[in-house]
Amino acid sequence: MAIWLLARSRTIIQRLPKMMPCFGVLYHSSSSFHYSASPSSSFLMSHGPRRLTSGTTPFFFFFSRPESTKAHTQLEQLYTSEDDDDQAIDFPGGKVAYTCEMRFISESAEKRVPCYRVLDDNGELVSHSNHVQVSKEMGVKMYTNMVTLQIMDSVFYELQRQGRISFYVTSMGEEAVNIASAAALSAHDVILPQYREPGVLLWRGFTLEDFANQLMGNKADFGKGRQMPIHYGSNSLNYFTVSSPIATQLPQAAGVAYSLKMDAKNACAVTYFGDGSTSEGDFHAALNFAAVMEAPVIFFCRNNGWAISTPVQEQFRSDGIVVKGQGYGIRGIRVDGNDALAVYSAVHTAREMAITESRPILIEALTYRAGHHSTSDDSTKYRPIHEIEYWKMTRNPVNRFKKWVEKNGWWEDKDEVELRSSVKKQLLEAIRVAEKTEKPSVEEIFNDVYDQLPSNLEEQERLLRQAIHNHPEDYPSDVPSRRHFPPISVPEEYAEDIFSVSSNCSPSANGWRERDSY
Amino acid sequence: MTVREALNSALDEEMSADHKVFLMGEEVGEYQGAYKISKGLLEKYGPERVLDTPITEAGFTGIGVGAAYYGLRPVVEFMTFNFSMQVLSGQQSCFAIDHIINSAAKSNYMSAGQISVPIVFRGPNGAAAGVGAQHSQCYAAWYASCPGLKVLSPYSSEDARGLLKAAIRDPDPVVFLENELLYGESFPVSDEALDSSFCLPIGKAKIEREGKDVTITAFSKMVGYALKAAEILSKEGINAEVINLRSIRPLDRSTINASVRKTNRLVTVEEGFPQHGVGAEICTSVIEESFGYLDAPVERVAGADVPMPYAANLERLAVPQVEDIVRAAKRACYRSVPMAAAA
Numbered sequence: 129m130a131i132w133l134l135a136r137s138r139t140i141i142q143r144l145p146k147m148m149p150c151f152g153v154l155y156h157s158s159s160s161f162h163y164s165a166s167p168s169s170s171f172l173m174s175h176g177p178r179r180l181t182s183g184t185t186p187f188f189f190f191f192s193r194p195e196s197t198k199a200h201t202q203l204e205q206l207y208t209s210e211d212d213d214d215q216a217i218d219f220p221g222g223k224v225a226y227t228c229e230m231r232f233i234s235e236s237a238e239k240r241v242p243c244y245r246v247l248d249d250n251g252e253l254v255s256h257s258n259h260v261q262v263s264k265e266m267g268v269k270m271y272t273n274m275v276t277l278q279i280m281d282s283v284f285y286e287l288q289r290q291g292r293i294s295f296y297v298t299s300m301g302e303e304a305v306n307i308a309s310a311a312a313l314s315a316h317d318v319i320l321p322q323y324r325e326p327g328v329l330l331w332r333g334f335t336l337e338d339f340a341n342q343l344m345g346n347k348a349d350f351g352k353g354r355q356m357p358i359h360y361g362s363n364s365l366n367y368f369t370v371s372s373p374i375a376t377q378l379p380q381a382a383g384v385a386y387s388l389k390m391d392a393k394n395a396c397a398v399t400y401f402g403d404g405s406t407s408e409g410d411f412h413a414a415l416n417f418a419a420v421m422e423a424p425v426i427f428f429c430r431n432n433g434w435a436i437s438t439p440v441q442e443q444f445r446s447d448g449i450v451v452k453g454q455g456y457g458i459r460g461i462r463v464d465g466n467d468a469l470a471v472y473s474a475v476h477t478a479r480e481m482a483i484t485e486s487r488p489i490l491i492e493a494l495t496y497r498a499g500h501h502s503t504s505d506d507s508t509k510y511r512p513i514h515e516i517e518y519w520k521m522t523r524n525p526v527n528r529f530k531k532w533v534e535k536n537g538w539w540e541d542k543d544e545v546e547l548r549s550s551v552k553k554q555l556l557e558a559i560r561v562a563e564k565t566e567k568p569s570v571e572e573i574f575n576d577v578y579d580q581l582p583s584n585l586e587e588q589e590r591l592l593r594q595a596i597h598n599h600p601e602d603y604p605s606d607v608p609s610r611r612h613f614p615p616i617s618v619p620e621e622y623a624e625d626i627f628s629v630s631s632n633c634s635p636s637a638n639g640w641r642e643r644d645s646y
Numbered sequence: 647m648t649v650r651e652a653l654n655s656a657l658d659e660e661m662s663a664d665h666k667v668f669l670m671g672e673e674v675g676e677y678q679g680a681y682k683i684s685k686g687l688l689e690k691y692g693p694e695r696v697l698d699t700p701i702t703e704a705g706f707t708g709i710g711v712g713a714a715y716y717g718l719r720p721v722v723e724f725m726t727f728n729f730s731m732q733v734l735s736g737q738q739s740c741f742a743i744d745h746i747i748n749s750a751a752k753s754n755y756m757s758a759g760q761i762s763v764p765i766v767f768r769g770p771n772g773a774a775a776g777v778g779a780q781h782s783q784c785y786a787a788w789y790a791s792c793p794g795l796k797v798l799s800p801y802s803s804e805d806a807r808g809l810l811k812a813a814i815r816d817p818d819p820v821v822f823l824e825n826e827l828l829y830g831e832s833f834p835v836s837d838e839a840l841d842s843s844f845c846l847p848i849g850k851a852k853i854e855r856e857g858k859d860v861t862i863t864a865f866s867k868m869v870g871y872a873l874k875a876a877e878i879l880s881k882e883g884i885n886a887e888v889i890n891l892r893s894i895r896p897l898d899r900s901t902i903n904a905s906v907r908k909t910n911r912l913v914t915v916e917e918g919f920p921q922h923g924v925g926a927e928i929c930t931s932v933i934e935e936s937f938g939y940l941d942a943p944v945e946r947v948a949g950a951d952v953p954m955p956y957a958a959n960l961e962r963l964a965v966p967q968v969e970d971i972v973r974a975a976k977r978a979c980y981r982s983v984p985m986a987a988a989a
Contacts, residue, residue: 318716349758350758350760354755354756355756359756361760363757368715368757368761369757369761371756373744376745376748378708379705379706379707379708380709380715380745380749381712382712383708383709383711383712383713383715384712384716385712386712387712388716391717410708413705417699417700421697572758576755577754577755577794578754578794579754579817583896584896584899
């Protein structure tokens, strides 16, 4: 099927003006989803709006430029029927054709949706591949970032094993997904990540020092040491703080996208998630809402084969994730997640469509979680080592991309040696400094719960300081303090209530007693 | 002015004052709101700012949170707060409350002040009439137990206007608990409260009725019951002070404690379940701050510790009635035999 599609698409491409990017929108004709007792095919095929293919083929390829259609025209076409009224039911939302055949829609297409790729495993361009051009500067930057991510993962992982940080998650095997998708976006696009996309942050300029500070939870951490390791975030880089509950970022991304649309910004929201997240209700709510609200959001699914220990075949019965988009009226593509050029091209094109047509796009990247789920996991307990090795070696996305940049004459062995040693050196220094940097001060326990510190938290802080003052031996010695508070003996907590207007009974008038102890 | 009109005018004024304010929820647009709170707003502000959404509370709660992350000020209407728990289907965990607790309430803290979430979740809360267990419960204690949220519950039209306007202007996420049975009730409203600049302070209770013998705390519909109870008590020579909490979190401990220090007796009233309830929290505050001033055990009037039954007779028994408050106040004032002794 894939071969057929390629051949088919090639002929269509040839008829199109030479314009990059040229991309395909793959529709399942409804006949491919129909189970029919009769050997004759398809009703919608003959009545359907698009007749690019013959009735016997289950898919057809439809090429369009990003600006060519609005999100709803597709739907309109789908609902518009040329039939006589007695051949169709006029239903809210549009006409639906009648058929005399009792035909249940098949649970799946005959062939799986093919996977778009540009580079083969040897880093060779697949002949006739259509993709977005990557310059030397961009190609080299993508490669160096992928390598930096690799080194970060191996060093930080070791750091956790040594007990110097509590937790870590690697992105091993998903370097292309991370870096190539980030490279295809603009800095104004808003990222709502899961937790296996630190490469996106790296690409946007988060430094090795920034990563180390977050992992150490020191006072230089943008999150003030509040979040567990790898829950990075940066307002200035348009990267939302990682949220642990799975898939909550999906409907939120639709909300962010809606804001961007209302403000007429030339940007989209991009949210990342794994295959496991698609079992969450949030995934389905998000897709449906984004489609209905015509929100410019890219749903990027890293289908890495495993939801912790649950393989995809135990997660869903559909052909992966990409087909789910159609159920919600969302355009989608399946892409080889270990092919950086394919990921780059797909995301680049998806972004254009999302913004110019104001619509959500679903991308399913087939990749593999080559590392354990997290440092709390040992994946060799539930999956064969040879499977891991195959993906680590044969299908390694970094090696594949390296071959391509080398073939272009953009990269040599000496560059490799230089890069690896300098990144490692810089990283170790960042860790050394981050470990020695002062921890957040006491008041940071209480700050930011609300926009302004309420009186009850002020009171708690005062009590905590008093306890630390009275029993220093019971408290860690590395807790600095910046905020100055008056001594505890004056019970002014009510008078200082930032929410209150004046209280009709002041403490002094009532002679409130001081509490003896807590 | 009815509470419904008060809420509608508050929404209207805030939407007109700040173009970043928008309303979303089921039936808020074309249908003008399941309870007509959003009447006329679609016509005035258009479908971009009055958004009808598909029926997925978790979806629009998440979308609202996302929109707030990125600078808008959404007002999310739940058709009822009972649906703020929403689960899509048995095996999937998709809760609107997850977005409220884990995202809205915590993002400002977790992002170290980088991501504030100026959002209002509003809708009817508490027991309605004849709609059974899944439509009749009070979420005040649930949401009020979570740091990062502010929880408001208006009683009168003035409360509704002043608190909703304050909630929309507030930089923090606010859960705004209305009461379906109060929507149609009329209250006198002062000229001051009709001004578009009117706003009530969050975290401040209102003494609805001054008294010296016993303090009765209540919120939402129960304020009306407490006031009725106070009328009855006054005929028997008991002068009750009724506190309308208005704000469940932050809780106005100072007003409550000052009152108890004056009356030396306390009755807490709420429709919600008794265990770990708002009354329990008030009781703790008074024990901590004003133990020495208490002349009687604290009396707690709350909903029965059972899911709400549908049958009208049983339903009435499951929620606090005016007589329950009267009896509790009398016990606190030693005008009747304490419950334990009677049993």
